[in-house]
Amino acid sequence: MASASDKHEKIRGRVRESFILFEHKEGSRLVDFKDVPTAIRSCGVNPTSVQLNLILDQLAALNAESEATGLVNMENFEIVVSNFLIQQEASLLRDDYHTLLRAFRAFDPEGRGxxxxxxxxxxxxxxxxxxxxxxxNRMMVVAGDEQGRVWYEDYAQRLANDGRTI
Structure with missing residues (x-):
């Protein structure tokens, strides 16, 4: 089993990779502030708007201490986002198949599937x-069929096992 420091370094590596994908200019080590939410999601997580706003507030505060250019440097991004992912790991984990299935079944009282x-x-x-x-619209491309139905057993399986883990 990997140690906590190995896991944390893996998270930091993923955060750096995501940052580089959204670099303002190649090699600048800067990301436009408006691209930060997308860069965070490209780490394989989907934070709530409240969680996202906490991250953005922390980055804005750090940015205000340096230059207020509308750009976030790689060091600040890595520190804030990595710490968030490490500290909030439990709240970012996906529900398992059975939990999702129970939720979907609540909206199918006839048991049609x-x-x-x-x-x-x-x-x-x-x-x-x-x-x-x-x-x-993006979700329905994956979830719905031609008849406008979401077969929730299949969809729950896909949601629970799409490979996104912290």
């Missing part, structure tokens, strides 16, 4: 942290 895609869209756009229209 599917949920109408429009019903799911309505639920996801109006409750909790609502998804945007673009996010819903």
């Amino acid at each position: 599917f949920i109408e895609a429009e019903t799911l869209r309505t639920l996801l756009s109006g409750r909790g942290e609502p998804m945007t229209e673009e996010e819903l």
Whole structure:
């Protein structure tokens, strides 16, 4: 089993790789502040808007101490995002297949094995942290079939096992 320091170094490496993908100019070691949320998500996590705002606030505070250029340097990005991923690991882990299945079944009282895609869209756009229209469209490409149904056993399996782990 890998030690905690090995795991932390692996996380820092993933954060650096994500940062480099979004570099403002190649080799500049700077990322445009508006690209930070996408760079964070490219680390394989999907933080809530509250979590994302905490990260952005920390980066803005560090940025204010240096130059206020609208760019974030690699060192600050690596420190803040790595620490967040390490400290918030449990809140970023995906639900397992059985947990997802129970949630989907709550919206299928007849036990048909599917949920109408429009019903799911309505639920996801109006409750909790609502998804945007673009996010819903991207999700439905993967989740829905030609008849407008989401076969939730298959979709729960995909969600639980898509390879994204911290």
